[in-house]
Amino acid sequence: MTAVTFPGHLPPPPEQQRCSGPRTALLFGREPLLLDCGQPVQGVRVAYHTYGTPSDHAVLVLHALTGTSAVHEWWPEFLGEGRPLDPSRDYIICANVLGGCAGTTGPAELPQIGGEDAPLTLRDMARVGRALLEELGVRRVSVIGASMGGMLAYAWLLECPDLVDRAVIIGAPARHSPWATGLNAAARSAIRAAPGGEGLKVARQIAMLSYRSPESFALTQAGPSARRPGTPAITSYLEYQGEKLAARFCERSYLALTGAMDRFQPSGAELRSIRVPVLAVGISSDVLYPAAEVSAHAAQLPRSTYRELCSPHGHDAFLMDAQELPTWVSEFLHG
Known part of the structure; x- marks a missing residue:
């Protein structure tokens, strides 16, 4: 290029x-x-x-x-x-x-x-x-x-x-493992329960909790949110991550790919x-x-x-x- x-x-x-x-x-x-x-x-x-x-x-x-x-x-x-x-x-x-x-x-x-x-x-x-x-x-x-x-x-x-x-x-x-499969199952249940984007936001929030660690969140998301006063930082962080993924990703792809991982x-x-x-x-x-x-x-x-x-x-x-x-x-x- x-x-x-x-x-x-x-x-x-x-x-x-x-x-x-x-x-x-x-x-x-x-x-x-x-x-x-x-x-x-x-x-x-x-x-x-x-x-x-x-x-x-x-x-x-x-x-x-x-x-x-x-x-x-x-x-x-x-x-x-x-x-x-x-x-x-x-x-x-x-x-x-x-x-x-x-x-x-x-x-x-x-x-x-x-x-x-x-x-x-x-x-x-x-x-x-x-x-x-x-x-x-x-x-x-x-x-x-x-x-x-x-x-x-x-x-x-x-x-x-x-x-x-x-x-x-x-x-x-x-x-x-059953743990990883269970997390994916919960995420897919959220998508099926609330199709149209809202479930995908929740699925992403579930996933984000597993992508980081308690120590990581203590270091980066402690205290109140700078984005939304009166809200814990971790809450606004998870909501933001859910909204960001829902704007660019397809819920059917999320179902398909997590299912493929679980089946392997x-x-x-x-x-x-x-x-x-x-x-x-x-x-x-x-x-x-x-x-x-x-x-x-x-x-x-x-x-x-x-x-x-x-x-x-x-x-x-x-x-x-x-x-x-x-x-x-x-x-x-x-x-």
Whole structure:
């Protein structure tokens, strides 16, 4: 993408100057994608960003639940010259997942079964990603994902073992615990009880409580709200987060993607079959995916390395308090 400079404006940072996107690919035009539920889908649209010079090897970034393919917008500490995702060195690809609402084919365009959206799986998403790589001429990838993206990395390792040469999994287990599934079930119940946006706001509030930690909220949301006098800061913070997500996200996508995460339950034997090197990173204060759970799942992988990010900010530390994380990832991917 060519940088254009207007009077009084700075040029975009180098990572955006090397950004190609958003672009859209139309896949499965001849042979349909067969979903795990048994339903065929033809003409799957995939919206994606690329960074750097096209190559037959790429670093594939897998976004979180409500993230997008625009890596430069949500992971600036990782993308740029001298960083783990360096467009001057790497060909970087990030695609919006199947079932999301950021340009890739969403739930309204997928089959229904008995009046309900066809259940999606993370393996379905990996197969769509594989087709995109074939379209772009990519033969091998290093994969990096955090949160839902980390779980999707596990799906890539199981579904496309011939394509992945190494993987970084941050703040993600191999499968959901009853605790994580229960949080998602409560969020989906809120959406179904109050469709039209209000339920999605509540679902986001439930999720935000699990994305941070008690210590993090004590540090950042104690006392009265500066935004709304007479209201606790935590109350106005959660309300703001709910309103912000409802303005940009689709409740059917939230139902589809959280359901796909809950359904992903690889066995121990499947995990032991993964032969590529994997860096797994737990977060010390993560209440959604406790570090011990992330570590225990990683220990089942034959060639895993585990590190732990010590932060008071819970699950979202990979976004807001990365500390040594970029160094660990750089050393693993490029050391």
